[in-house]
Amino acid sequence: MRSNAEQAKSWGLYVDDQDEWADLFYYSIDDLHSVPAEDLDHIAIRGLRERFEYLKPRLLMLGKLADEQGVTEILDVNDAAKLLFQHSIYKSYPVSFVEKSQFDRLTKWLSGFTTADLSGLNFDGVETIDDWIMMLDAETSVRVLHSGGTSGKLSFLPRGTAETDLMIQGWRLLHEGAGPDLPPMDEVPVIFPAYRTGAFAQQRMFNRMVETVFGGDQSMLVALNEGRMSADALSLGGRLQLAAQKGELGEVRLSPALIARRDEYVRSMTEAPTRMSDFIDAVAKSLAGRPVAMLAWVGQLYDLAQAGLDRGLSNIFASNSNIMFGGGWKGRTPPENWEAVITGFLGVDKIRDGYGMTECIASARSCEHGHYHIYPFQIPFVLDPLTGEPYPREGEQTGRFGVFDLGATTYWGGFLTGDKVTVSYEPCPCGRTTPMVLANSISRYSEAEGGDDKINCAGAPEAHDNALAFLMASVEN
Amino acid sequence: MTQYKVPLIIRGKVIEDYEAQFGGRDGATELVTPSVGKYMSELALTRPSAMSDLYAISFEEILDYLEQLGTRLHLAENSYVQDALDLSLRTSGLSEGILRDCYANLHKIFGKEQWRQTVDRTIGIDHVEGWVEHAIGNGGRAAIRAFGARSVHVIAGNVPQVAAITIARNAVTRGDAIIKTPSNDPLTASAIARTMIDMAPDHPITRHLSVAYWKGGTETVEERLYRPANIEKIIAWGGFASITHISKYLQPGIDLITLDPKLSSTILGRETFADEATMRAAAALAALDVGVYNQEACSNARVIYVESGTDQDGIDKANAFGAMLNEEIRALPPHFSGPAVRMDPALENEMNALRLSSEWHKIYGGGREGAVVVSQMDEPVDFAKLLANRVANVVPVDDLEIPVRAVTAYTQTIGIYPESLKAQLRDRLSIHGAQRIVSLGGSGMPVFTGPQDAIEPMRRMCKWIIDESRPESYLKQVLVKEDEGEMA
Numbered sequence: 001m002r003s004n005a006e007q008a009k010s011w012g013l014y015v016d017d018q019d020e021w022a023d024l025f026y027y028s029i030d031d032l033h034s035v036p037a038e039d040l041d042h043i044a045i046r047g048l049r050e051r052f053e054y055l056k057p058r059l060l061m062l063g064k065l066a067d068e069q070g071v072t073e074i075l076d077v078n079d080a081a082k083l084l085f086q087h088s089i090y091k092s093y094p095v096s097f098v099e100k101s102q103f104d105r106l107t108k109w110l111s112g113f114t115t116a117d118l119s120g121l122n123f124d125g126v127e128t129i130d131d132w133i134m135m136l137d138a139e140t141s142v143r144v145l146h147s148g149g150t151s152g153k154l155s156f157l158p159r160g161t162a163e164t165d166l167m168i169q170g171w172r173l174l175h176e177g178a179g180p181d182l183p184p185m186d187e188v189p190v191i192f193p194a195y196r197t198g199a200f201a202q203q204r205m206f207n208r209m210v211e212t213v214f215g216g217d218q219s220m221l222v223a224l225n226e227g228r229m230s231a232d233a234l235s236l237g238g239r240l241q242l243a244a245q246k247g248e249l250g251e252v253r254l255s256p257a258l259i260a261r262r263d264e265y266v267r268s269m270t271e272a273p274t275r276m277s278d279f280i281d282a283v284a285k286s287l288a289g290r291p292v293a294m295l296a297w298v299g300q301l302y303d304l305a306q307a308g309l310d311r312g313l314s315n316i317f318a319s320n321s322n323i324m325f326g327g328g329w330k331g332r333t334p335p336e337n338w339e340a341v342i343t344g345f346l347g348v349d350k351i352r353d354g355y356g357m358t359e360c361i362a363s364a365r366s367c368e369h370g371h372y373h374i375y376p377f378q379i380p381f382v383l384d385p386l387t388g389e390p391y392p393r394e395g396e397q398t399g400r401f402g403v404f405d406l407g408a409t410t411y412w413g414g415f416l417t418g419d420k421v422t423v424s425y426e427p428c429p430c431g432r433t434t435p436m437v438l439a440n441s442i443s444r445y446s447e448a449e450g451g452d453d454k455i456n457c458a459g460a461p462e463a464h465d466n467a468l469a470f471l472m473a474s475v476e477n
Numbered sequence: 478m479t480q481y482k483v484p485l486i487i488r489g490k491v492i493e494d495y496e497a498q499f500g501g502r503d504g505a506t507e508l509v510t511p512s513v514g515k516y517m518s519e520l521a522l523t524r525p526s527a528m529s530d531l532y533a534i535s536f537e538e539i540l541d542y543l544e545q546l547g548t549r550l551h552l553a554e555n556s557y558v559q560d561a562l563d564l565s566l567r568t569s570g571l572s573e574g575i576l577r578d579c580y581a582n583l584h585k586i587f588g589k590e591q592w593r594q595t596v597d598r599t600i601g602i603d604h605v606e607g608w609v610e611h612a613i614g615n616g617g618r619a620a621i622r623a624f625g626a627r628s629v630h631v632i633a634g635n636v637p638q639v640a641a642i643t644i645a646r647n648a649v650t651r652g653d654a655i656i657k658t659p660s661n662d663p664l665t666a667s668a669i670a671r672t673m674i675d676m677a678p679d680h681p682i683t684r685h686l687s688v689a690y691w692k693g694g695t696e697t698v699e700e701r702l703y704r705p706a707n708i709e710k711i712i713a714w715g716g717f718a719s720i721t722h723i724s725k726y727l728q729p730g731i732d733l734i735t736l737d738p739k740l741s742s743t744i745l746g747r748e749t750f751a752d753e754a755t756m757r758a759a760a761a762l763a764a765l766d767v768g769v770y771n772q773e774a775c776s777n778a779r780v781i782y783v784e785s786g787t788d789q790d791g792i793d794k795a796n797a798f799g800a801m802l803n804e805e806i807r808a809l810p811p812h813f814s815g816p817a818v819r820m821d822p823a824l825e826n827e828m829n830a831l832r833l834s835s836e837w838h839k840i841y842g843g844g845r846e847g848a849v850v851v852s853q854m855d856e857p858v859d860f861a862k863l864l865a866n867r868v869a870n871v872v873p874v875d876d877l878e879i880p881v882r883a884v885t886a887y888t889q890t891i892g893i894y895p896e897s898l899k900a901q902l903r904d905r906l907s908i909h910g911a912q913r914i915v916s917l918g919g920s921g922m923p924v925f926t927g928p929q930d931a932i933e934p935m936r937r938m939c940k941w942i943i944d945e946s947r948p949e950s951y952l953k954q955v956l957v958k959e960d961e962g963e964m965a
Contacts, residue, residue, distance in 0.1 A: 068832070249879065
């Protein structure tokens with residue numbers, strides 16, 4: 001298991017040798033899913049205690065939550081259920097900070113969620129969210145992740161450099177789980193049908209992989225769009241909705257910096273249709289027959305595969321390729337033959353989806369029986385959706401899903417999602433010992449039931465396009 | 478799971494073959510109703526001539542009918558009203574004390590003098606009773622009369638009065654109403670309709686009221702009902718979803734009258750902060766606007782702008798006012814306002830997040846009793862549209878320009894203090910979109926003789942018919958070349 005840590009170091013990734021819990025990320029996937037149940041409990045309780053004791057005095061927001069909930073120590077794993085952050089907390093800043101470019105105030109808000117020192121920063125020239133994120137990248141150890149903003153406001157999660165490097169171990173686990181005869185991950189190019197750069201979790205991870213795992217070889221990451229996905233463009237649609245509620249006061253003032261980038265946005269938009277076909281042609285040509293890795297949202301993957309088949313392309317890649325997808329269909333009805341379209345185009349025998357969220361450093365891939373096994377470094381909670389009380393950690397439990405990610409060392413790893421799931425602590429016929437989110441048990445609580453947008457980027461490509469369409473129209477006017 | 482029977486009432490006939498089931502809004506209540514689609518041919522009034530019986534009775538007789546109906550609607554004596562209350566206790570967002578008070582006073586809505594005055598002010602009794610003539614020049618005369626229309630009323634269920642007012646409005650305008658009841662108040666309209674049937678089964682007013690429940694958007698019902706051959710007007714209260722369903726069926730021949738959801742706010746001038754007693758008095762009045770009907774109505778105060786200033790002194794004043802407002806909300810009597818029946822989880826999420834993470838907001842109170850969020854800057858919370866469960870947001874400003882410019886087409890009522898500020902602001906507020914300006918504390922007491930949501934629904938519910946008379950000699954002038962004729 002340490003060999004993975006040694007390899008990570010050799011790539012230049014940060015490895016904390018002292019941290020027992022982060023160390024779990026370097027195990028092989030088979031080892032992780034063979035940990036006996038009693039050891040899982042042991043990891044959970046000790047890990048939670050240690051994280052809580054360390055982070056409570058260092059994270060303002062955690063301290064406040066613990067005080068409010070009257071939690072002074074964690075005696076039982078379920079005690080931590082009271083300390084899961086609602087997803088709404090990462091967008092609890094006033095949106096006027098963004099509208100009025102008050103990024104010093106936004107930073108102050110963010111500093112309550114991270115152990116990083118965000119004082120003494122220079123905000124000269126920081127006018128947009130993109131400016132702000134890039135300034136934090138350059139000046140601090142915080143690597144902000146943001147959501148798709150479909151609800152009208154972007155969530156900001158202050159992941160640090162340490163956890164960003166751990167994300168690559170999350171990718172390694174998916175890679176290992178894809179099949180035994182796949183070459184090591186540093187030899188397998190990644191296809192990512194989205195913007196190459198930006199502050200979505202996957203963009204952070206893949207770009208860090210290019211820098212380290214791929215030794216700076218940009219060609220190992222094949223993106224649909226070479227540009228940067230703009231958080232400002234994404235947030236614009238949401239800000240417009242909010243602005244409309246504010247009457248004339250809310251008339252959107254497009255910052256000069258945003259307008260200055262207009263040409264780039266507009267070009268990226270008008271080129272979209274050809275870009276997709278160019279992309280298909282390019283990967284078919286350069287990567288044909290090779291094992292590849294790919295991460296996509298299922299609806300997008302289907303569209304891509306269908307477009308490829310329409311161009312007469314099929315069975316493009318090696319059959320042992322690592323194809324990972326998730327994200328649901330976003331209101332579309334899945335075509336009956338969707339799976340055959342995707343496998344037929346890609347040339348793989350079958351595809352298995354995953355379950356993950358920006359808040360978690362690693363995502364889970366479904367097992368042979370369709371269940372999503374939870375890594376030992378992620379502690380699941382199932383809560384009564386009405387009372388918020390945690391259900392017992394045994395048998396099968398259905399309710400609101402919460403998770404604590406022991407990989408988080410600079411921010412609080414506990415999150416409450418808006419997902420309704422069934423978690424089973426019973427043995428799985430696949431033989432893995434870890435608890436699992438059962439196949440086909442995941443749905444969203446409606447807003448009325450307390451569901452909302454978790455930090456999720458699945459709806460984002462569309463939101464981005466809508467925002468760009470608005471930007472074009474507003475500038476033309 | 479408790480089951481409630483919601484009958485289908487079609488023009489004096491009570492239909493009780495219950496076969497359709499619906500979940501009530503609380504999840505523990507189930508509604509069973511007859512299948513409306515099955516009775517569509519009866520429900521739709523395809524023959525306009527069937528309206529003529531309404532013209533055989535006088536306006537005075539209609540008022541007598543309503544007055545008599547009122548006497549039969551006393552909660553203690555009317556089992557239909559008791560059932561409606563019983564079900565509302567499960568489905569409504571109003572707390573028990575308010576609901577009991579609403580139903581105990583339901584009969585008062587049908588007072589004769591009140592409706593005489595309302596019709597006189599909004600339509601004109603003479604226009605309801607006959608043709609009103611006036612000269613139109615050149616020896617011509619026009620006669621105008623307000624006729625009743627065949628209408629579907631998609632009513633709101635946040636307060637039970639909506640059902641009662643709709644029935645009375647339909648009666649005084651001589652309309653034929655099909656009331657589509659809402660899932661949060663499925664029984665009040667039918668309780669009144671059944672009382673009417675027991676009282677006067679063959680009376681034209683009884684015979685021109687139908688009450689049905691179907692799930693909004695049910696195509697098998699709406700596609701067949703919303704046709705110009707069946708109805709002339711749709712009067713739709715309610716949210717975006719309800720209007721979206723209806724808009725599919727709009728076509729020439731159907732007039733849509735929307736009484737759509739709105740949000741209301743409050744503006745308190747700097748005089749509020751003259752001294753502590755004045756602040757306390759204003760807080761007590763503002764609490765009425767926040768708390769009335771448990772903040773379930775569109776007229777309730779949500780964002781409260783205060784001209785306290787935004788320097789430290791101003792913020793301190795706003796905070797002191799917020800603390801007082803929170804106390805006053807909690808002190809409201811239970812027949813008027815109570816703790817939240819159902820907490821809105823989306824609002825709770827936002828409040829929890831704000832409580833933990835924001836140093837730009839101070840929260841007084843919390844939980845089912847309500848809360849006051851005081852912004853520590855001149856911006857409302859981003860989730861202002863979710864404010865409910867007696868949660869208000871006090872926003873300090875330096876300048877009343879801010880609240881004036883924050884008014885939108887979605888603004889309904891604005892409560893203002895002091896009184897003198899109203900005259901100063903009302904033109905500008907109206908231009909920006911406000912529809913009703915009230916003395917602070919008066920948001921829950923609408924003037925029934927006045928307009929509603931910037932329209933006059935009573936007038937709009939009528940069909941306005943004109944009979945134009947011209948002397949033959951004048952009509953023939955068109956045959957004369959223009960330069961020879963006189964100007965009309």
